[in-house]
Amino acid sequence: MRKRFEQQITLGRLLIQDTKIPTAKRSGALPGLCAALKEIFVTPKWNTQVFEILGKKIFSENNNMGRPGMNLWQIFVLSQVRLCQNISYDDLHHIANYDSLIRQLMGIENGFGHERTEISYQNIIDNVGLLTDETVKELNEIIVEFGHEVFKKKEEEALCLKTDSFVVESNVHFPTDYNLLWDSARKCIDMVTKLQERNNLPGWRKIKNWRSDLKNKMRALGRASASCGKGKQKRLMDSCQKYLSKAKTLLAKLEKEKPGFPQTELEDWVIVMELERFMELLEKHIELLERRVVKGESIPHKEKMFSIFEQYTEWVTKGKMRPNVELGKKVAITTDQFNLIVDYLVMEHQSDSEIVQELAQRIFAQYAVSSWSFDKGFWNKCNKETLQKGVETLVLPKKGKCNKAELEEEYSPKFLKLRNRHSTVESNINELEHRGLDRCPDKGYHNFKRYVSLSISAYNLRKIGEQLIAEMRTPEKSNSLRKKAA
Structure with a gap:
């Protein structure tokens, strides 16, 4: 109980x-x-x-x-x-x-x-x-309300908000077609190994050889791909053909043997279900590798997969020099003048400008907003019109060339002052990343979202606690000064 x-x-x-x-x-x-x-x-x-x-x-x-x-x-x-x-x-x-x-x-x-x-x-x-993610989100609303009381926010006081996004990386290796094919093949072999240990399957006496041979061929393809010099294309093609041939042979053997695998016990049934899932992935990556290397096709982005384990992972390119590519999910946070995170969102294949409408609805339903700053990635004509209805001062720089009225707006003293203050949210993001929100070690998408939510709530609690400690420290400091003066 x-x-x-x-x-x-x-x-x-x-x-x-x-x-x-x-x-x-x-x-x-x-x-x-x-x-x-x-x-x-x-x-x-x-x-x-x-x-x-x-x-x-x-x-x-x-x-x-x-x-x-x-x-x-x-x-x-x-x-x-x-x-x-x-x-x-x-x-x-x-x-x-x-x-x-x-x-x-x-x-x-x-x-x-x-x-x-x-x-x-x-x-x-x-x-x-x-x-769960939903539970922690509810808790975070209470924590923010608690924080506003600690920071002595007046009930009628409006918030000064700043919004930005960053990437929380998944716990995955850098994806290539040939190493994703290897991941799929080795997991199929692992599932068969488990069944063999439980039931002594016939026909899999050389299962260790299957694993080592596939791994050797995968490494040979990697070396051929990274090499330079005369005859590289021929070496690459030969290595790829050998690797694909071995992988196809494994897939054919699995399809032939799978109907005879025991499924009377629950554990065996679960292992066979996992095997079927990895066989589908094996077939998919055989096709992708063949299309890309042998046939020379360009694979559409929507067909690509960046991890067979964390399949929610996105390939995020934010136009930065370092890092130029990040593998994970984008997370948007909104902070107030007390550096508390009042809203956050794990983005689902969305750009920054696509989340503003829903974000505005959530924020305006809870808070009065005096100013709100964004970077250029959030700009959109409809977004600006929506935000101006509920914000006294909006800082949303235009993406592209400005007309005369827009230039006057963006170079006004108030706009420039708030735009300079927007960098505060970058330090909030940097602190989150140092506290664990740079890379999520937990497995599964639901655990990823929970990890993000717990990071946000822990960050808010620590900010509130620092304020409480500062208030506790003030009487101690005044008492020590009185003693020195005496």
Whole structure:
């Protein structure tokens, strides 16, 4: 039976509300996060809303049965710590069991001489994985509202917004036709190996030879492609023909043998389903490699695949010198004058200008906006007309040549001042990337979106916590000055 949070008053147990937050300026990112989390926990206005959102997602329909598991507060704390520190689950497991500050904030730390409570590695993965992108988005709305109260934003005060996009990379290698073909082939072989270990399949005695021979031919093609000099085209064609021939032979053997594979047990059935998926990918990349190298065709972009594992991955070219290509998904963020991220979106094969209409609807429904700045990539005549209806001062530089009226607008003192301030969002993006949002290590698109959402919420909490620590530090500083003066 899972609980929201009930800290038992047991002998030696340290209370969450008594957690001492470090206030030194060089304490790092974690104290800021802890200060914000502690404030949420001790304030009924915020913890009620947070627990309600978490409970709606995590509590099962019949919550009165089963083992207790981690409570909602522990799940929330650990999910934020991971993305604040940009750490793996191994490091998170270590922190959950040996960092006294985090353990006291989770409500599991005991004093000296009392029995310790420890959390297993798999328990952390299973419980943090219960959160979804939608749940964290709801939590982030509460966090932003909490942040505005901490930064003492007046109710009628309008926001000064800045919007920009960047690429969060997937955990994939650089794609080429021949290495994607190798990925497909080796995964087919892996599935057959699993079936062979479970059922002792006939006809696959040389399965290791299949793997090594395909890999050697893939490397030979790579060397021929990278080589220079006389006869390169002939070497490339010969290597490609040998590689394709071996891959086609493997595919034909798999199609012939697959009907005889055992599927009586559930695990065998799942392995065969995975095998069928990788066989389809193998067939696809045999065709693509043959069309590109042997037939000399140019493959349309919509037919290309950039990873057989993270198939949501996009090839993003933003016109920059470095990096000139990024593999992942574009994410658009909108920050306010307090450097809090009030809105974010994982973009689905969309350009910057295509998201503005929906973004404006979401923002205008929640906030009053005094100014809003974009870069040229978001410009569109319809976008400008829509935004001007709800924004007092709009900074949306025109893409292309400006007429006389547009030049006067873009060179006005207010426009230039806000355009110069727009660079603040770049520093917010840089901070997000340093905290883990440069490359997502989690597998699967739903985990990718959750990773982005958790990064945003952890960033906002840390910003809020830094403000709380600054307020805590002010009385200490004034007291020390009085002592020196005395």
